[in-house]
Amino acid sequence: MDFPILAVLAATLTIATPLVFGGLGALLGERTGVLNLGIEGTLYAGAFVGFLVASRTDSLAIATLAAVVAGALAGALMALLTVTLGVNQHVAGIGTTLLLVAACDFTNRLLFGGGERTVTVKFDRLFSGGGILAQYPMTFVAFLLLAPAVWWVLRSTGAGLRLTAVGENPEAADTAGISVARTRWTALVVGGALMALGGSFLTLSVLGTFTLDIVSGRGWICIALVIFGRWKVWPVVLGALLFGFFDALQLQLAITSAFGSVPNELLIALPYLVVIAALAIRGRGVRYPGSYLTPYRRA
Amino acid sequence: MRFVLRSREPRWLAPASVGVAVLLTLLLTAGPIRMAGSAPVAAFERYVVTPLTTPNGLAEVLLAATPLLFTGLAVAIAFRVGYYNIGAEGQFLAGAMATTAVALSLPDLPTVAALPVGLVAGALGGVAWAFLPAFLRRRAGIDEVVTTLLLNPVAVLLLQGLLNGPWRNPETGFPDSERFGSGYELPSLFGTRVHAGLLLGLVLVAVIAVVLLATPLGVRLRAAGQSPSAAEFSGVPVGLLQWRSALVSGALAGLGGASQVMGVQHQLTGSLAAGYGYTGVVVATLGGLSALGVLAVALLLGDVQVGAQNASIRLQLPSQMGGVLTSVLLLTVVAALSVRHYRLVRRTPRSAEPLRAGGG
Numbered sequence: 067m068d069f070p071i072l073a074v075l076a077a078t079l080t081i082a083t084p085l086v087f088g089g090l091g092a093l094l095g096e097r098t099g100v101l102n103l104g105i106e107g108t109l110y111a112g113a114f115v116g117f118l119v120a121s122r123t124d125s126l127a128i129a130t131l132a133a134v135v136a137g138a139l140a141g142a143l144m145a146l147l148t149v150t151l152g153v154n155q156h157v158a159g160i161g162t163t164l165l166l167v168a169a170c171d172f173t174n175r176l177l178f179g180g181g182e183r184t185v186t187v188k189f190d191r192l193f194s195g196g197g198i199l200a201q202y203p204m205t206f207v208a209f210l211l212l213a214p215a216v217w218w219v220l221r222s223t224g225a226g227l228r229l230t231a232v233g234e235n236p237e238a239a240d241t242a243g244i245s246v247a248r249t250r251w252t253a254l255v256v257g258g259a260l261m262a263l264g265g266s267f268l269t270l271s272v273l274g275t276f277t278l279d280i281v282s283g284r285g286w287i288c289i290a291l292v293i294f295g296r297w298k299v300w301p302v303v304l305g306a307l308l309f310g311f312f313d314a315l316q317l318q319l320a321i322t323s324a325f326g327s328v329p330n331e332l333l334i335a336l337p338y339l340v341v342i343a344a345l346a347i348r349g350r351g352v353r354y355p356g357s358y359l360t361p362y363r364r365a
Numbered sequence: 366m367r368f369v370l371r372s373r374e375p376r377w378l379a380p381a382s383v384g385v386a387v388l389l390t391l392l393l394t395a396g397p398i399r400m401a402g403s404a405p406v407a408a409f410e411r412y413v414v415t416p417l418t419t420p421n422g423l424a425e426v427l428l429a430a431t432p433l434l435f436t437g438l439a440v441a442i443a444f445r446v447g448y449y450n451i452g453a454e455g456q457f458l459a460g461a462m463a464t465t466a467v468a469l470s471l472p473d474l475p476t477v478a479a480l481p482v483g484l485v486a487g488a489l490g491g492v493a494w495a496f497l498p499a500f501l502r503r504r505a506g507i508d509e510v511v512t513t514l515l516l517n518p519v520a521v522l523l524l525q526g527l528l529n530g531p532w533r534n535p536e537t538g539f540p541d542s543e544r545f546g547s548g549y550e551l552p553s554l555f556g557t558r559v560h561a562g563l564l565l566g567l568v569l570v571a572v573i574a575v576v577l578l579a580t581p582l583g584v585r586l587r588a589a590g591q592s593p594s595a596a597e598f599s600g601v602p603v604g605l606l607q608w609r610s611a612l613v614s615g616a617l618a619g620l621g622g623a624s625q626v627m628g629v630q631h632q633l634t635g636s637l638a639a640g641y642g643y644t645g646v647v648v649a650t651l652g653g654l655s656a657l658g659v660l661a662v663a664l665l666l667g668d669v670q671v672g673a674q675n676a677s678i679r680l681q682l683p684s685q686m687g688g689v690l691t692s693v694l695l696l697t698v699v700a701a702l703s704v705r706h707y708r709l710v711r712r713t714p715r716s717a718e719p720l721r722a723g724g725g
Contacts, residue, residue, distance in 0.1 A: 103451075103510070147696065153703045156449050156510065160646050161695045168688030169397075175683035176401055283518030290511045331526030335519045342497070342515055349507040363370065 074314045076198045079205055080272065082303075082310030084109065086208040087264025088288035089295070089302045090216050091257035095141075096292055097220065098253040099233040099357035100148055103159025105261050106285030107166030108140040112265025114170040117276040118177070120186035126270060129186075133266035134259045140166060141258020145251040152361035163285070174276065188274035202271035204263070209303070212260070217299040229253055233355035236362040246362045261285075283338065290341045294348055297355060308344070312337040368707035382705040386697035393697070394690050403680045411680060412672035412690065422671060424557035428629070430667030431559075432457070434566035435621025436645025437652060437659035438573060439491075443614035445577070445654045447590040448607040452498060452513025453618040454642025455520035456491040460619025461626045462524060463490025464549075465542055465633040468626075469532065472546035479548030484565070484623050491619015492612050494520060499611035503604060509611070521638045528635055542633040551628035562624030567660075569617065574656035586610065618642060640688075647695045666691055 088109055095102040102108075115136040120129035140162065147158040178184055192206070193199045220226035231239040232249040240246050268280050287309060295302030316333040395405035416422035436453045443450035450456075467486040474482060498512035528540040535543070551560040577583040588596040589603040597603050621641065626633055648666060652658025673687025 101510075103514075143696075147700055151700050151703045152706075153699045156451070157646070157650050157699055158696070160451060160643065161650075161692055161699065164643060164647065165689065165692035165696060168685055168692050172397065172401075172683050172685035172689055175685055179683065282521075283515065286511065286514040286518070290515060293508060293511060329526040329530040331522040331529065335522040335526075338515050338519045338522075342512055345507055345512065346501055346505065349501075350505045363368070 070318065072197050074311070074318050076200060077314035077317060078307060078310040079198065079201055079209070080310075081313045082306040083202070083205045083208045083271075084264035084267045084284060085288055085291060085306035085309060086213060086303055087204075087267065088261045088285060089291040089306055090212060090299065091137075091260030091264070092288050092292050093295075093297060093299065093302055094216070094229070094253045094257040094260070095144075095250075096358065097229050097233045097297055097355060098250045099236065099355050099360060099362075100144070100250055100254060101155045101159065101289070101359060102141070102144050102254060102257060102261075103156060103289070104140055104144045104162030104166065104258070105159075105288055106281060106283070107163030108137050108258050108261040109265035109268075109281045109285045109288075110163075111136050111140055111166045111170055112262025113269045113280050114174060114265075114276055115262070116266030117184075117186055117269040118173070120188075120270060121184050124187050126187055126189060129270055130263070130266055133262045133270075137259040137262020137265075138255045139258070140262065141255040142251070144258065145254040148361065149247050149250045149254070152363065155359050171278065174278075178276075183275055185275050186269070188269075189271045202267070204267045204271055213299055213303050220299065225252075230355075233357055236357050236360075240362070240364065250362075261288075264288075287338070287341055290345055293352060294341070294344055296348075296352055305344070309337050309341060312340045368704075369710050371706055371708050374705070378705050379702065382701035383698055386694070386701040389697045389701075390690065390694045393693050394686070397689065398682065398686065401682050401686070403676070403682045408676055408680060408682055408686075411676040411682075412669050412687070415675055416668050416671040421557070422675075424555065424559050425671045426664065426667045427559045427563055428557075428667075429670045430663040431563045431566055431628070432621050432625050432641045433644055433648050433663040433666055434563075434570065434660065435624060436618055436641050437648030437663050438566075438569055438656065439614045439617035439621070439642075440645040440649035441652060441654045441656070441659050442573065442610050442617065444649055445590045446586050446603070446607050446610045447593055448499075448502070448611050448614070449510045450495065450498070450513050450611055450614050451510055451646060452495065452516050452642070453614070453645040454638075454640065455513070455517040456494045456615045456618035457622040457625075457642045457645075458520040458524050458638060459494035460487035460491040460622030461633060461637055462520075462527065462622075463487055463493070463619065464623040464626050465527075465532070465545075468545040468549045469542060474546065474548045476548045476550075479546065480551065480627075483545075483549050483627050484620060487619045487621075487623020487627075488616040489619065491615040491617070491622065493615075494619070495611055495615025499608055499615075502611070503608045517642065524633070524638060525635060528633065532633065540635060544632045545627070549627050550631055551624065558629070560624075560628030562628040565620070565624060569620075570656045570660045577656060618645070644691070647691055651695060651698055 088105055092102055092105055112133040116129045116133040119132040144162050147153040148155050189202050191200045191202055228244050228249050232246050236246045269276050291302050291305040294305045316336045320330055320333050398405045398408045416426050436457055439453045464483045464487040467482055498509045501507040501512055502509045532542040534541050551562050553560050585601045588601050589606045593603045648659055648662045652662040669687050669690055673684040676682045677684035
């Protein structure tokens with residue numbers, strides 16, 4: 067039996083899409099020195115708010131916009147806690163994730179509890195029948211628009227340079243007249259919006275509905291990808307593709323008879339273990355942004 | 366307006382900050398409660414007061430607090446030395462799975478042997494799950510936050526895989542394990558559902574409190590967490606302490622999993638993946654990373670958890686509100702405690718502020 071390599075590659079791109087959004091969103095925050103562990107909850111909130119608004123308005127545009135707004139608010143919460151108030155970033159991030167997940171579950175229970183599962187409008191694949199290119203619009207946005215744009219902004223614009231300056235040496239940036247707080251706030255708000263867009267991809271493009279396990283650790287994967295990619299745009303995208311490939315591979319193996327006896331769940335766990343292995347190999351001696359995890363106050 | 370570091374902090378400030386945070390939590394959650402069609406005051410009474418008014422309610426609170434004691438202690442011990450173990454969730458489940466493996470393979474063990482074997486298996490399961498991130502941190506300097514986090518979904522998947530595969534109940538066909546042999550049942554206390562796992566947790570609280578407060582080891586652990594470079598300079602082996610704390614942390618979380626399956630469920634079910642480990646982060650943080658603080662907060666969150674179940678039955682208020690309340694409380698408290706170090710001053714022109722470096 068020949069291996070359906072094209073199908074696996076097509077699935078790789080689809081699976082990698084939310085990770086590109088989430089990974090680049092996390093990268094923006096971390097380049098300014100703020101680790102956003104609220105990412106898992108922000109992906110979840112993006113998925114849920116997109117689904118909720120789509121089910122109420124039947125408009126994919128409004129639903130996507132709502133997800134973006136929710137993500138920006140989540141980023142703002144994280145910024146308020148870590149940048150303005152100087153709370154420990156690990157605690158603030160886990161707290162934000164717990165809050166967003168609990169708030170979405172509460173609302174989900176209130177509005178969609180009991181009764182059958184609600185299915186909403188969803189994006190269609192472009193170029194259907196086009197093999198590997200039969201993808202949802204957001205996949206093209208992620209790889210052809212977002213990744214080059216973030217790369218270009220970080221590399222060649224004043225905003226990008228300010229971002230990196232604040233992350234590497236906030237004292238020097240402050241002395242040079244760059245507002246550390248404003249830069250970090252902007253990065254976290256924009257990053258949160260990107261994360262939520264990635265989350266909304268899961269409901270508005272892939273599933274057309276919302277499930278409680280829809281994110282299941284993808285946020286943590288994104289955080290790992292940023293370290294794996296050493297805070298650079300294209301390596302993060304490459305890492306997302308790598309995870310996507312292993313995830314697509316396990317999906318394919320699960321329907322291949324030779325692996326019928328292997329429990330499905332162990333195959334699903336495979337890509338997570340691959341990421342840990344990749345970190346163990348490539349994560350040695352990485353150089354973190356200079357002000358990583360450190361709040362900034364003028365002396 | 367800008368924040369300036371306080372030079373002196375009055376004694377009443379920390380408790381007052383917590384008080385403000387609690388008020389803020391009530392204000393912030395009143396909106397969603399009203400949205401769900403309940404009166405906020407009645408709901409808060411259900412959450413906090415009602416469970417404590419009946420003996421049965423009190424027992425349920427103690428029962429709900431038991432797993433949180435273990436995961437709270439696990440997180441506190443690790444965070445205290447600056448090892449950010451956010452994998453208590455996975456370690457808790459790994460402990461439960463290890464206990465189940467022993468209980469299913471040696472079902473007829475008598476109580477005297479079964480209880481210690483089951484608990485030790487749980488602790489070792491937790492250690493095994495904590496080992497890889499701790500090892501990678503110690504040997505290769507790889508950030509433990511990401512690796513401990515990533516192993517949580519893996520533990521959930523392993524749990525589901527075992528329950529859908531080899532451990533599926535042969536009689537009912539449901540994805541639950543068979544019931545354990547009667548030797549593995551932790552004795553119940555006061556004739557209620559509360560079990561000896563609570564006693565074990567209380568003993569651990571006492572031991573850890575003494576170690577942290579009254580031994581040289583406690584001082585070294587605190588030094589390692591608060592200022593690693595200064596501690597290293599004065600001869601404290603920070604890396605070694607973090608490595609050991611990481612494994613102890615895994616053992617505590619694993620014990621919690623063992624206590625839960627041996628004390629409450631008497632079998633392994635998918636419902637065990639209910640976020641006890643993540644809640645452990647809340648318990649440890651709100652408890653100020655101290656053992657007695659963990660005890661107090663575990664009881665409070667147990668109270669809210671029972672109240673949330675109660676409110677969902679009596680007021681039709683979805684029980685997820687309990688999670689919202691807990692996480693809002695966490696964020697407002699850490700925010701308030703952080704803000705108390707600063708005071709707000711009106712921005713003044715630079716020239717009129719020659720002593721800015723003094724900060725207050």
